[in-house]
Amino acid sequence: MPLVQTATSVPVTIDDAKCIADKGCTVCVDVCPLDVLRIKELADGTKTAYMKYDECWYCMPCEADCPTGAVTVTIPYLLK
């Protein structure tokens, strides 16, 4: 059974302009109980956090603990 990619919208967004992953911050990645956030490199070589897996409990430690207020948690579309 071959695999395909099915698109899904994710409930958590990160404001690249505010995110200081470049300075070594990984707080949101560290605290998420579902472990769904990761750090990636942007086109300009700087780093930012992002939601890699659509497996969210909309619980909010990521937003509450981010030192710069870069994270916004919304309700996953299926239950919104």
Next chain:
Amino acid sequence: MDEILDGLTQIDCDILVIGGGTAGPMAALKAKKKNPQANVVLLDKANVKRSGAISMGMDGLNNSVIPGYATPEQYTKEITIANDGIVDQAAVYRYAQECYGIIRELDGFGIRFQKDQNGEYDVKKVHHIGTYVLPMPNGDTVKKALYRQLRKSRINVVNRYMATRLLTGEGRIAGAICVNTRTAEFLVIRAKAVIMGLGAAGRLGLPTSGYLFGTYENPSNSGEGYSMAYHAGAGLANLECYQINPLIKDYNGPACAYVAGPMGGYTSNAQGERFIECDYWSGQMMQEFYDELQSGKGPVFLKLNHLAEETVSEIERVLHIVERPTRGHFHAGRGTDYRRQMIEMHISEIGFCSGHSASGVFVDDHARTTIPGLYAAGDMANVPHNYMLGAFTHGAFAGEDAADFMGEVDFAEFDLADVEAERARVLAPTKRDDGIPPNQIEYKTRRLVNDYLQPPKVTAKMELAQKRFAEVREDMEQGMVARDAHELMRALEAASILDCADMAASASLYRTESRWGLYHNRVEYARDDENWFCHTLLTKGADGLPAHEKRAVEPYVVDIAEDEKDAYYKQRVDASVAAE
């Protein structure tokens, strides 16, 4: 990160605590306090700082027994009645006697509890009979306060390792096998005692939204506690007594009972009429809720729009900030406002959780399971209606007893072949190039749970469930694929979810009577005290399938009068009151 690496490390400790949510941290602290020389490891699949049911905090203690408001005898009686008498009272009674001391300790950690003008704890009545709910005005600090204590006591915290199997040998516990959730590397931990606090089986049924992670429970609690105990040969009690909760529809978070109830909010039908006298969660209450939904008077709502502005603001302040702080976002998105309309509620998917219901790994009043050296506490152990304070208090019992136990034994020998077999099982999905991804295995299992196991329970449906689960198991064992370490974690979770689904079906078929209201409503059978006033104990049989036996309820510590026994069945508001 997430790349699959090949590796295996072995470490030793005196006491291994699995699960750093609520029960686990308290167990680790108490063990270390009792034996400061002990090497205590606290291991979690997530990060202990923000893991488990209380990751963001908690609104209050739902079941506190505070001198002046309630006695241990009253509490034990109420919990026995709420569970149709199937309770070994010793564990409940010991909790009721000692939980006040735990509250004082938590207070000392910096967690504040609501007090009245006289500085006395301000306890609220929510239960059918007694008064036990104590609000926590700074409930959002619980995890931070606990973490500070763990640091101070020099507990070794190991994050992002998922326990997958227990090791046994010489007839007792020997340790556990764990897998790193970001690299798939193995960690084998030898321990003289193991305490499990892995929480509820929160991803058993599928939420009506269809979103796998839109559960009531923290979805990182996916049933490994139950599955590991089962495969190690421990007994699990009364698994047919499911958890089913009355929740905000779709959001799937708690609605009102413990916060809004004491302030005048209540559960109503579509006509705005109250139909249950008491919003405390029980199987009997859930049956009334279900009946109302079916009656044509549904759906059911949380009603606050009759309350004064300052009361509603206060309710919002608690409900939208502490436990599930996205609740405000949800209402904003729907355009619903407590002041203007009632909020639609619904029945949750099924799960296992003694925190709110009663089933789980069988334990005694020291949190000992049926395997020497193995303990369980919190939502996964079978002490009924345990909630947060129960997790803390029984976690404390486990930690203290384990500190004694480890002094009497050395490491138990285990069979190295068990580690090899587990390695092969865990890594199988990583050896395939294509196949079925874990989310599809999980979705199908959970969709079948809803189709066939959600009460009211019907024999033929549950037998069909067993057949279909066996097909899914075959697909999982032969064809599941995981492309990175994160997917592998989900694959291992899918396996525990399927184990729990099998146990739920099997346990429900074994008890041929109805009990606990909706939780075990078997439409073909009435309640049968003559044959079924007992626990059911599920173990792994010689054929690898669940085996069952009856276990007598221990003689009561606190007697229940004949005319009190059915108090929880008298929940329905009579028509004259409802019309007011």
